[in-house]
Amino acid sequence: MPAAATIKVMVVDDQTSMRAMIRRSLQDIGFKDVRDKGSAIEALNAIKSDRVHLIISDFNMPDMDGLQFLEAVRADPVIGKTVFIMLTGSSDREIVQKAAALGVNNYVVKPFAPAALKEKIERVFGELE
C-alpha cells in the first residue's frame, strides 16, 4: 500500500482557482509533495528536470492542450512512464478516447469531489495510506 505522502504530484491547469482547489483536495487525501503549473509547457520543462510520479492535467489549455501534453510526456524516454490523469469536462467523450489511445492512465470528470479523485488515483497506484 503506497503512502500518498511519498508520491510527487504535478498539477497542471491554466486556471489558478482550479489549481488551488486540486492542491487542497490532494493535501486532504494525504499528498505532501504537490507542485503546480499554469501551462503544459512550463510543467513539461519542470518535470524533465525534477521528476514526479503523478501528473494531473486539465485538457483545455492554451498553447499546449492536455492531449498534446500527454503525447509529449509519453514520447520522452525519461519521463514517458509517469502516471498521467486527465481532467475533462462532462461532454469530452471523444477527448477521453483520444487520451486512452495516447496512454492516459485515468481521467476525472469535472466538477469532482476529492473522493472521486482519490478513487481514480488508487485505481492506478493501489489503495493509498
Added chain:
Amino acid sequence: MRRVPIIQGELSVIAEPGVMISTLLGSCVAVCLQDPVARVGGMNHFLLVQPESNRPLSASDEQRYGVHAMELLINGMMQHGAMRNRLRGHLYGGANIIAGLAAIGTSNAKFARAFMETEGIEIGRCELGGTLARRVDFIPYEGRVRSMVVRDVPPPVIARAALAEADGDVELF
C-alpha cells in the same frame, strides 16, 4: 438585435455583432466577460450548490461548483479566440431576496468577486448584493452591459448541481 436569454446553469458565448445575452437574477450571479480584441464575450448564470435539507454546505463544495461554472465560460470564450490576459468582467446578482436564503446571495457574490481577483481578471461594473432582482443585458461583441431592477422576483431556485459521476460514460479501466 437578436436576444439570447439564459437561465440558471446556462451560459452563452457570442462572437458576432447584433446579439444581446439577457438574464434575470435573484440570488444567482451572472458574470459577463469580454475580450475587446477578439471581440468575443460571454455570460454565465450560476447558483452555488444548495444544501440538502439541513446539511451544511462546505466552503470547498461551493468553491468547486463556482470554479467549474467559471471555467466553462472562460473555455468557451477561448475557443472563440479570447485570451485570458485580455479578459474584463462585470458582475451582477447575489441579491438577498428571500428570507431564509439570505446567505446564499451573499455567498454567490463573495465567490464571484474572489474568483475574479484570484484569476487576475479586471472587474468593470460590479452590482452585487442588495435585496432586489436584476435584469442584465450584455452585448458581447461590443462589451456593453446594462442592468435594471425588476419587481418580478425570480422564483426561488433550490437546485442542486450534481457532482459529475466519478466515471464518465467512457469505460477505460
